[in-house]
Amino acid sequence: MIDLGRDHLGADGDVFYAALLKAHEGFSPEDSARLNARLVLILANQVGDREVLQAALEKAMERFHS
Amino acid sequence: MPSYSYQPFGYAPPPELSGKTPGRYPVAIVGAGPTGLSMAIDLALRGVPSLVLDDNDVVSVGSRAICWAKRTLEIFDRLGVGERMVEKGVTWKIGRVFHGDREIYSFDLLPEDGHKMPAFINLQQYYVEQYLVERARDFPDLIDLRFKNKVIGVAKLPDGAAASVETPDGPYRLEADYLLACDGAKSIVRSALGLEFAGRLFEERFLIADIELKADFPSERRFWFEPTFHAGQSALLHKQPDNIYRIDLQLGWDADPERERRPENVRPRIERVLGRSDFEIDWVSVYTFQCRRLERFVHDRVIFVGDSAHIVSPFGARGGNGCIQDVDNLGWKLVAVVKGQAGQGLIDSYNDERIRGADENIAHSSRATNFMTPKSAMEKMLRDEVLDLAADMEFARKLVNSGRLSVPCSVAGLRLQTPSPEAILDPGAACKDAPLRRAGDDVWLLNLLGGDFALLSFGEHPRIEANGIRHIHVARPGEGELQDVSGPAFERYGEGLTYLVRPDQHVAAAFRTPDAASIRAAHRRAFDNSQTGQNP
Numbered sequence: 001m002i003d004l005g006r007d008h009l010g011a012d013g014d015v016f017y018a019a020l021l022k023a024h025e026g027f028s029p030e031d032s033a034r035l036n037a038r039l040v041l042i043l044a045n046q047v048g049d050r051e052v053l054q055a056a057l058e059k060a061m062e063r064f065h066s
Numbered sequence: 067m068p069s070y071s072y073q074p075f076g077y078a079p080p081p082e083l084s085g086k087t088p089g090r091y092p093v094a095i096v097g098a099g100p101t102g103l104s105m106a107i108d109l110a111l112r113g114v115p116s117l118v119l120d121d122n123d124v125v126s127v128g129s130r131a132i133c134w135a136k137r138t139l140e141i142f143d144r145l146g147v148g149e150r151m152v153e154k155g156v157t158w159k160i161g162r163v164f165h166g167d168r169e170i171y172s173f174d175l176l177p178e179d180g181h182k183m184p185a186f187i188n189l190q191q192y193y194v195e196q197y198l199v200e201r202a203r204d205f206p207d208l209i210d211l212r213f214k215n216k217v218i219g220v221a222k223l224p225d226g227a228a229a230s231v232e233t234p235d236g237p238y239r240l241e242a243d244y245l246l247a248c249d250g251a252k253s254i255v256r257s258a259l260g261l262e263f264a265g266r267l268f269e270e271r272f273l274i275a276d277i278e279l280k281a282d283f284p285s286e287r288r289f290w291f292e293p294t295f296h297a298g299q300s301a302l303l304h305k306q307p308d309n310i311y312r313i314d315l316q317l318g319w320d321a322d323p324e325r326e327r328r329p330e331n332v333r334p335r336i337e338r339v340l341g342r343s344d345f346e347i348d349w350v351s352v353y354t355f356q357c358r359r360l361e362r363f364v365h366d367r368v369i370f371v372g373d374s375a376h377i378v379s380p381f382g383a384r385g386g387n388g389c390i391q392d393v394d395n396l397g398w399k400l401v402a403v404v405k406g407q408a409g410q411g412l413i414d415s416y417n418d419e420r421i422r423g424a425d426e427n428i429a430h431s432s433r434a435t436n437f438m439t440p441k442s443a444m445e446k447m448l449r450d451e452v453l454d455l456a457a458d459m460e461f462a463r464k465l466v467n468s469g470r471l472s473v474p475c476s477v478a479g480l481r482l483q484t485p486s487p488e489a490i491l492d493p494g495a496a497c498k499d500a501p502l503r504r505a506g507d508d509v510w511l512l513n514l515l516g517g518d519f520a521l522l523s524f525g526e527h528p529r530i531e532a533n534g535i536r537h538i539h540v541a542r543p544g545e546g547e548l549q550d551v552s553g554p555a556f557e558r559y560g561e562g563l564t565y566l567v568r569p570d571q572h573v574a575a576a577f578r579t580p581d582a583a584s585i586r587a588a589h590r591r592a593f594d595n596s597q598t599g600q601n602p
Binding site for chain 2: 004005006007008009010013014017018020021024025027029032059063
């Protein structure tokens, strides 16, 4: 069972979130979407585990099934 | 019908107007809010007289700062008003966060026992000011409280500062060796010196209201993202003493402050929050939030303390609490310099240590404000998805930011502290409280520490003496004069360690095998006297 909910960021979570908002600042919706696409691809490679990525994809898709 | 009755403190013509005094003082404090009053009391406890000037003669109108954190209460306890505040205040430690009408997250701010002071109390600023004024009056020879003495100008002097003051009986001028600007966010001293207050304004408006209501809501902080009662916005509810509730409602940048302040517009909003109409409106204000600070807090003999030096948005209770930590940091240093035990470098360390605190507070409160007021479609989308994922994913709950609540700022790594790799509680950290037993009585560690330098040792008595610093020795349960009761003290500090503690109860150094020479060196360093070699 893959536990996707567990927190790995700790106090750095706030710091990352702030950096993410800053990265998007002033971007058009299209550029923002493009930035997110690039980020997803880079992070997926960093995760490097097909099963974890599949589970993450399914979890993210939940929102669109309901 | 406000339940608090505002009593004027009274005005007396200052002696300068009848030509009686030289008009030169060791310390002049501008502003009699929580910062200025705490400052005067801290100085008085250390034997230094001060003059406090305020343009008004009543406490603050409206509750304003209400959330007082544990570290602040410990400082207030040292000043002699902490117990009274806790007795009157509403104690709380649980916060609940809702998305819509669903609770997504709750937190406990003080999960462990063995602290005299609670995680937080809610107490209206007018009570805090009243108690501080009453406490200040315990020192009639050391604190000269001058209400309706409005400072209208300040000028730096080579060895001090001069202030022009207006009173109902006319103007006068005074000089001081040190002038402490405790005159708040709109500081007149700051303007007089032409200093830039750099930072940012958040393009958002919040309605803040004190509501008098006989209800028994639990003593918790409640925060809502997009509640059904206030669609699309945020809301915050706090309980205060005297059946007063504080409600903060996000209004959006387009809201008209004048219009929103009117009772006929406030009432229906509050009715929707509470689901009832049997309440009175005590105080209402419409705010925009700003995070700003001065580049430097120390300008020769003019020192900025509290809101005059830095302001934050209120989510996280880092405004008022940050102010009192400033006072705690500056008090003993200023006194050491006034008494010739240390040089101006010690006051400069206040600048460095409290800029760290201010930056920490500004970073946290900016992030919280950004989270609750998304400024673009993408920010809103990220926020919405965090809230949605928070329902069943722990990591997302941790990203939900309704304010990271005030914790004591550590001054670790700054120059007054001696690096001590063996420490359990690192140099720079604020000391943690712990219950102890002495001669059959329950006592608290922080009360024993008080406001002077101390050596604090745990376990075997190190039998050490240096510079006449008093020594507080905590023995194992059942063994010495002063004992740990059930382990918290040993757990928090480590058995076999000896700490050098600063007068503001922050750790200066820690030793596994202390010797007099190392303690003296750490003591000199804590006074910024390492270069001169001067012993305090």
